[in-house]
Amino acid sequence: MNVLRAAFAIALKDLRVERRNREVINAAFSFALVVLLLFSFTFDPSGEETREMSGGLLWLVFSFAGVLVLNRSFARETSNDCLDALVAAPVPGAAIFLGKALANALLLLVLELACLPVFGIFYNVRWQVNFGWLLVVFVLGTWGFTVIGTVFSALTVNVRLRELMLPLLVFPVTVPALMASVQLTTALFSGQPIAPELLWLRLLVGFDLIFTLLGVALVETLLVG
Amino acid sequence: MKSRSEWVLPVLTAAMLVAALYLAFVWAPTEKTMGHVQRIFYFHVPSFFTAVVAFLVGMVAGIRFLMSRDFRFDELAVSSNEIGVIFTSVNLVTGSVWAKPIWGVWWTWDARLTSAFVLWLMYVGYLILRRSVDEPGLRGVVAAVFSIFAFVDVPIVYMSIRWWRTQHPQPVMFSTEGTLDPQMCLVLYFCLLAMLVLYLCLLQIRRRVERLRHETEGLRRLVHSA
Numbered sequence: 001m002n003v004l005r006a007a008f009a010i011a012l013k014d015l016r017v018e019r020r021n022r023e024v025i026n027a028a029f030s031f032a033l034v035v036l037l038l039f040s041f042t043f044d045p046s047g048e049e050t051r052e053m054s055g056g057l058l059w060l061v062f063s064f065a066g067v068l069v070l071n072r073s074f075a076r077e078t079s080n081d082c083l084d085a086l087v088a089a090p091v092p093g094a095a096i097f098l099g100k101a102l103a104n105a106l107l108l109l110v111l112e113l114a115c116l117p118v119f120g121i122f123y124n125v126r127w128q129v130n131f132g133w134l135l136v137v138f139v140l141g142t143w144g145f146t147v148i149g150t151v152f153s154a155l156t157v158n159v160r161l162r163e164l165m166l167p168l169l170v171f172p173v174t175v176p177a178l179m180a181s182v183q184l185t186t187a188l189f190s191g192q193p194i195a196p197e198l199l200w201l202r203l204l205v206g207f208d209l210i211f212t213l214l215g216v217a218l219v220e221t222l223l224v225g
Numbered sequence: 226m227k228s229r230s231e232w233v234l235p236v237l238t239a240a241m242l243v244a245a246l247y248l249a250f251v252w253a254p255t256e257k258t259m260g261h262v263q264r265i266f267y268f269h270v271p272s273f274f275t276a277v278v279a280f281l282v283g284m285v286a287g288i289r290f291l292m293s294r295d296f297r298f299d300e301l302a303v304s305s306n307e308i309g310v311i312f313t314s315v316n317l318v319t320g321s322v323w324a325k326p327i328w329g330v331w332w333t334w335d336a337r338l339t340s341a342f343v344l345w346l347m348y349v350g351y352l353i354l355r356r357s358v359d360e361p362g363l364r365g366v367v368a369a370v371f372s373i374f375a376f377v378d379v380p381i382v383y384m385s386i387r388w389w390r391t392q393h394p395q396p397v398m399f400s401t402e403g404t405l406d407p408q409m410c411l412v413l414y415f416c417l418l419a420m421l422v423l424y425l426c427l428l429q430i431r432r433r434v435e436r437l438r439h440e441t442e443g444l445r446r447l448v449h450s451a
Binding site: 148151152155156158159160161165168169172173175176179180199200203206207210211214218221222 | 291343346347350353354357358359360363366367370371373374375377378381382384385388
């Protein structure tokens with residue numbers, strides 16, 4: 001079976017499971033709202049400087065909520081030994097990895113697009129100005145974050161204190177992707193054109209490519225052991 | 226120490242470190258604007274380079290472990306990465322000590338500092354990750370895969386910092402503009418060598434500790450299963 005077809009099948013499976021029990025998305029969205037609330041206490045939310053830090057705030061919310069999504073990605077497969085069945089299935093490990101990453105990225109994107117208007121209302125940020133480019137940044141940033149997160153989710157699935165280990169490992173490694181996303185998002189929120197920030201966009205694309213390839217190369221070892 | 230040859234590295238390290246102290250604090254000329262504070266740089270810069278070497282060795286050992294499943298490589302990997310964390314800590318602390326009189330603050334979120342801190346956090350994560358896996362085979366695989374991701378990330382973090390505002394003094398080693406005084410340069414390279422020898426010495430000891438720990442773990446398992 002074609003790797004990509006298998007990956008789509010696995011992504012569809014994950015999304016179908018999520019659609020049926022809404023295990024993650026509700027909790028993650030509520031958690032994102034909690035974080036948005038907490039931010040309002042750390043600085044003056046009506047101040048002019050809010051716009052300058054808006055990208056950073058938003059991506060912190062995304063990454064906190066994102067870790068919740070990623071935590072469940074492989075942990076979900078541990079009951080009834082589903083993971084063993086997945087690994088034993090006649091598909092390459094790369095397909096499992098890509099499928100899971102795709103499902104996680106889509107879930108996270110839905111979450112982000114749901115958070116965006118709420119964020120705009122709460123913090124008076126005009127996010128509609130550059131929406132097309134914003135979407136590009138969201139997709140690239142989310143893919144970088146989820147690729148690392150999905151590999152590390154597989155990495156920590158049989159580890160003690162799994163829920164604690166994942167953010168500890170994911171955040172430092174995703175720093176370049178988050179930095180680039182924050183920089184681009186802040187620029188787009190303030191209505192600037194994307195042109196002077198293309199360097200960051202290139203960084204984001206490079207980050208995505210490198211770690212997708214690395215994940216594809218290493219996931220087989222990780223899953224089979 | 227079992228054999229005489231194992232004494233070679235510790236003795237050499239001690240001699241080189243004493244010589245490095247003499248060179249850095251007495252022989253090297255005093256810097257014009259920063260004064261004596263600048264001398265910390267003879268340990269600050271080499272400790273960072275040594276840390277990077279240690280992490281590189283750790284990653285290569287990790288890859289070798291993934292290919293061969295020979296636990297000697299896993300022992301080498303954990304030893305090297307752990308020592309790398311120590312050297313990164315030395316780098317961060319000496320940098321802080323230097324920054325206080327020169328910049329007036331212990332820490333600033335300058336890009337280079339931030340990326341050194343990110344590096345440190347990643348490898349502390351590596352050590353914690355190892356501790357939370359009981360099964361040696363799985364532990365080796367998980368740790369090796371993580372160390373590959375972490376090390377590949379280092380140049381990307383470093384690149385992204387160049388585009389963020391930086392107030393750190395420009396790197397003086399391996400750069401084309403030789404602005405450093407030749408005498409200072411000599412001391413710097415000697416200190417780098419001393420640090421690398423210190424790394425090898427620590428690696429030798431740490432590997433033996435890890436080997437023994439691995440053996441005791443196996444014996445304990447054997448006792449429990451009997």
